[in-house]
Amino acid sequence: MTLLLAVLLPFAGAALIAWIARLGRSATAWAAAGITLGAIALLAPLAPLPFAGETLIQQLDWMPALGLNLSFRLDGLALLFAGLILGIGLLIVLYARYYLSERDSMGRFYAYLMLFMGSMLGIVLSENLIQLLIFWELTSLSSFLLISYWQHREEARHGARMALAVTGMGGFALLGGVLLLGHIVGSYELSDVFASADLIRAHPLYVPTLVLILLGVFTKSAQFPFHFWLPHAMAAPTPVSAYLHSATMVKAGVFLLARLYPALSGTPEWFWLVSGAGLATLLLGAYVALFKHDLKGLLAYSTISHLGLITLLFGLSTPLAAVAGVFHIINHATFKASLFMAAGIIDHEAGTRDMRRLSGLWRFMPYTATLAMVAAAAMAGVPLLNGFLSKEMFFAEAVHIGQGHVGGWLLPVLVTVAGAFAVAYSIRFIHDVFFNGEPGDLPRTPHEPPRWMKLPVEILVVLCLAVGVAPGLVVGPLLATAASSTLQAALPEYHLALWHGFNAALAMSALALVLGSLIYIARRPLMAWHERGIERLDARVPFNAVLNALLALAGWITRTLDTGSLQRQAGLLILVALLMAGTPWLLGDTPLAGTHTGLPLDAVSLAAALVLIGATLLTVHWRGERFVALIAIGAVGLVVSLTFIKFSAPDLALTQLSVEIVTIILLLLALYFLPARDEAEPGRGRIVRDAALALAAGSGAAALTWAVLTRPYDTIAGFFLENSKPGGGGTNVVNVILVDFRGYDTLGEITVLALAGLGIFAMLQNLKLTAPSHDSAGRAWDADAHPAIMATLTRLLLPLALLVAVFILLRGHNQPGGGFIAGLITAVALIVQYLANGATWTHQRLSADSHPLLVWGLGIATLTGLGSWAFGHPFLTSTFGYMNWPLVGKFELASAMAFDLGVFLVVVGATLMILTGLGGVHRRESQKGSH
Amino acid sequence: MDALLALAIGVLTAAGVFLALRPRTFPVVLGLTFLSYAVNLFLFAMGRLAVGVPPIISETASGYTDPLPQALVLTAIVISFGMTAFVIVLALKARAELGNDHVDGLEHETDRHA
């Protein structure tokens, strides 16, 4: 897995560098260089394979079932790019060592740089397209970090976010495209994709696939109309621009274009979309570049223009054009990287990049000037330099494509114009900076940079010359293998040479040189004209506008929906529930009522129902007068428990009754701290709306009840009735279900009760409440008045009540009763003490801390359940036997009753905890009052 | 009889919903209590209605009603008791923290868009 290692090495290196940074600046730079060299050393031995026409593929399973594996590919194209990335990367490492100032953190810079290098290597060495996409996104992320390296600068932060947004969008589009591609081919492996090229081009999904993928390509390679992020990314340190924005990241787009060329090219859609975008970008970039006063701005737009040129070449989709495209990728990388570095040197030494202030630097830095001139000449396409050769091929192809088409002359003309502008801005780069009179007021007096800062530029410039003079010798083989692996087919007939004789291309080059010079001479009026118009349109403005619009929209939608109003949420929930439950009836044809006939109506029930309804309406009506409402709701609860008695549910009746009492007491205690009266609600609208919703809900509930009651059903209840006595050892089936058949429910339920107690206890800690000093009628409020008779009476009643509770607990298994009811009765009895005798009195006699009750209760219940493990039975398996007790007589003892004891304790504990907790607040209040 | 019970459940639900939608905490608590009455009766009714046949095994019994819903309701009653108690105290806590008894902590209804 050499390829995998080569890709992972820089990532590991990033971590290493972050750690090494403490050892000093040079050490950091050396580490970065070492890592780069290491990657080179790993790949070098494999380099001969592509030249021998072989494609090396290495795979490692990752998610085989989903067709996503770690699989790498080394062929000509991959090798070319790997070479660019690592070679130029090494130069950048060296250059940056001298470029960065003392204040800049070396560790962060080189760590980010290594992250980026690894991601870039990953892209070009990927065989699996999803894996390629992963690295693709990683370049976006790492370039975000690199562009925002000088994070204190506003434009750096903004440029970074813009780049991330635009390339991020492209990345997500690309993901979509690749997924479609994989859907068509049935695999994400490039080899399979190449193999099924015809299938892809014929597939109905071809166009969406192509468009999505091109979105990724165009955003990454700054193609019109997505070019605008690149100039803003120039806020990055110059080494970053030289690396990312000339040689590598922006080339990822055209790399993908080349990579997928065999699979996607050759259709009209491809031709028009790709060459269209390319041509537009070529012209726009070349034109705008001329008018940029910032050196890096000029270079940025020139880069855009050259990327357009390459894209256009691939768009033309002739083999020769593709070859030219690959060739220009190499050439552009060399001369543009060197130009960026030169610009960086100038900035570094002169303290500015503004060409309106720079001039006449020749006297101060003739050596740098010479290097820059050669590189710029290559950019302009001057003979004897590499730029000339690829541009010649480009012009030739433009002419060739034009032939035989209506308006075919247009393409050659346009590309010549673009060439002319390229010449013009190249001249400007040189003339404005190095000549053009004496230097203006520069921040520093410029001088030649340190030796090692020039070296990278020298190397690159020498390459430009070498390729330009002896292309066949220097770059021929590499170009051949790269181009053939791009085409995935035999190479077309071409020969790299300076001289192709007098032909159209040569004429166009000459014309471009002449025209370019003229344009430069006429630049002043042009600039004046340009700055009145096009210069004003800054891509940043619409971009921010869109982004802010998005944020505004998001804010508006979110605030509209999420008003933080409880009533609204509750209403919505009820409405949704109604709609959901209602639809089946409204849409379906099921009749609401079934066939089953119910019980006959009797007068008592009718009366009870009327009381219930009356009391309910009363509560609703008097909700403002809270004490009245409380009494009314008490009546409702009473009728509910009567209903349970009526319909053969004594246990429920008892439970409901005791719960009712405790609840009312609680509400009474609570009311003490709440306003006794509601202020009237403003707006009838809401009342009406809620009333309507309430009526709908009520009818819904009634209808649902009716629908069920009028239908027969077949229940599992029989089992409980049969097994209650023999299996559960109790005749009170409800209780046996609670403590045995469904004891697990009960365990959960007492936990809920305990939790309620604990939650309330936690809430009441240091709760400060101000009680009204006067009641609603304005009479003075006395928190602690206890009629003597009631006090004595209740004290007498207490033991009796407790006895009853015990009795109910014990008989619960066979007769109505059980842990809950007993517990609640006990609690009520204690609470009554508390009400009658006051908190102080009760607290003296009653431990205020009911935590132990909860511990014991839950503990006993759980342990009873665990006990059955000893007998090899599942949790909560019950057992029972009979024994004679004095007084009580023959008595049955069931393990379930121990469980019920646990229930009893928890109920008592929780209820007391709640009430004494509230009482505690009362006491604090009354004491406050007395002081 | 069944219709009467259905009606009662309907009324209780309606009252519960209406009160639960009020802006002050106390009516909301009442509303939730009504809702628990309603749903407990509903759950109970799911075992169908029967008079004089409690699910307590004895030789003399003429028959038994479905005991399961009763057990469920008993559980539900106790759970809703815990919940009600919690929400009552929470209402107090809210009053203490928010300074008033409005569910959204608004002094007056009109505060929302202020």
Place this chain on the structure above:
Amino acid sequence: MSFADHLPILPVLLPLAAGIVLLALRGTGTGVQRAASLVATLALVPLAVALFAATADGTHFVYRLGNWDAPFGIVLVADRLAAWMLLVTAAVAAFALLYAVNGTDREGRHFHVLFQLQLFGLNGAFLTGDLFNLFVFFEILLLASYGLLLHGGGRLRVKAGLHFVVINLIGSTLFLFAVGTLYGATGTLNMADLAVRLAASPAGNTALVQSAALLLFVVFALKAALVPLYLWLPAAYGQTSAPVAALFAIMTKVGVYSILRVYSLFTGLGDGPLAGLLDAWLLPLALVTLALGVLGSAASSGLRQQTAYFVVVSVGTLLVALALGTPGALAAGLYYLPHSTFATAALFLLADSIARARGTLGDRFEPGPALPHAAWLGGLFFAVAVAVAGLPPLSGFLAKFMLLQAAVATPHASAVLAVVLAGGLIGVIVLARSGSLLFYRSQATEGAGPSPSAVALAPVAGLLALTVALTIAAGPVSEAAGDIASQLHAPRLYIDAVLGARP
């Protein structure tokens, strides 16, 4: 039966016992309680792993509580899905607790008891095979969550708590209405038995059982925070204390789990009155949820609220997977579930550290002081943001890839692709904005709070490590997810296991 046969109930009993013990230990020092709580929580991990291993071959462990057969008694059913949920819960709970013991647990009473009982409720809900028992455990985890949510108090927190409690009480009422109707129509409560009886229910009952099933869905949708029932979440999660919010990252998943469990049974038996009940509208709702979540994150004024909205996004994504319903999509969802839980939990915890370090500014998106240890905080934030945004190379991207790959093969490809990809993009932009506001636009160190302790950042790193593990082990994990999905697509096996269970 041997001790090993009790395995399915141990994940439920352990936290219960721990809760009781901690309650008994309330008098002792904080150290003892923390130790006990940590031990109990960490012990859940091996239990979950054991259960996961035991169910891996497709076995359904049926634990007959009280030694009664289904459908009469309550049974616990441990299958692949349940074990999966237990595992995720145990992991996230462990890290949340590790963070809490840095001091959050001392800001109020009974934190550890509530925490353990919360786990009791969660694990119980994942394991039960009985619908009413599911209600009971919902109530347990809710009441525990009420206590935890309010833990520490404070104006906004109490308000959020009040809303959360009231809304959920209404939800519980609806749950009872639904369960009641289902019992009234079928006369049973055991989910497997319900599935059988519902599939065979007479034509006259169609609308009845349908409205019951839909009512039940409303309850689960409320728990899961599906549009339009998600409005409670941002405030509740955004206002509570960090470790609680981190633990709550699993709470919405309970709703999703319930939908998966119940409807795979109710609608899985082919032609019954409930067949295809959710198909028509679940996907649109899920997509809208995702979209609104993303927009909410863009509109958030603070990092914690933003994280809460990312929880909504994760719910939307999960339900998209669920709604697509194909085995592939379901597998993607089940792979995404732990990822999104860990990622959002990590962000909740990190947001708290950042807020403390920013002093008075808290987590509000305003230019603030340069942070102490900005490198650490910033680095962690970058990594967590990558995870939350679902960017490569972390598991979020792989989950998204799985989901979209599954979606491409369905008729809804374009809609799903559009929403998920656009949502992802906005998420990236939003997080980049937050990060640059919190970390880049910082001036001098005035007003900076205490620098975060390594102990406070460790849990974040731990949760990140889990997502990294999910990434590296993506192959086996996604296959496990696939197995869970295929088991869910064969409800007959579940039913036979439950109804056929005999000692």
